[in-house]
Amino acid sequence: MDDYITPHARSVALLTIDLQRDFSLAGAVAEITGTSAVVPQVRLLVEAFRRSQRPVIHVVRLYCADGSNADACRRQAIERGLHLVVPGSEGAELVDEIKPSSTTRLDSAQLLAAKLQKIGPIEWIVYKPRWGAFYQTALEDHLRHLGVNTVAICGCNFPNCPRATVIEASERDFRIILASDATSGISELGVAEVAKMGIKVMTAVQIVSWLEKAD
DSSP states (O other): OOTTTSOOGGGEEEEEEOOBHHHHSTTOTTOOTTHHHHHHHHHHHHHHHHHTTOOEEEEEOOOOTTOTTSOHHHHHHHHTTOOOSOTTSGGGSBOGGGOSSTTOOOOHHHHHTTOOEEEETTEEEEEOSSSSTTTTSSHHHHHHHHTOOEEEEEESOTTTHHHHHHHHHHHTTOEEEEEEEEETTOOHHHHHHHHTTTOEEEOHHHHHHHHHHHO
């Protein structure tokens, strides 16, 4: 036990990263290998956090059709016609398995205006303009307002957005859990590297058991 990095089950929030159809579905325009395989574990986590009445925040990307808000490495491709998580498109939507309702859809205008979209009693969506979930978003303020000091992170695709989010959360002194089997692109080296940063690495089942013991 470490007084500064040990996760707190009673003040934890779940962050799902980029689990959108364009990235997650087999054969999608920007399918990230292995993402569809981790969706069942993400669903297990989302449902457990809902049952425990812990906050769930789904972090998403949205790329305007002209590429104006895209990362530098993707802007040219979008300018040349790549349609990827376009606001209002089916590809931008969360995968069905983690939605609180089959009718849940992204409010792109609200999200692009840097406002959180509430989709459940203690569940929200937030748009991030770059890799990390905290960069130019209201996420940190929202978590502090909720009394959260621990974040459990899962989603797509570890070398990019989940990893950046882990680092940003660490820079803000959050206690951090990485859900290893609920995050695509994970590797032994990546796990070893984040463990050295004080991040707790757990499986989805381990996280669910940990939550249930605290209730």
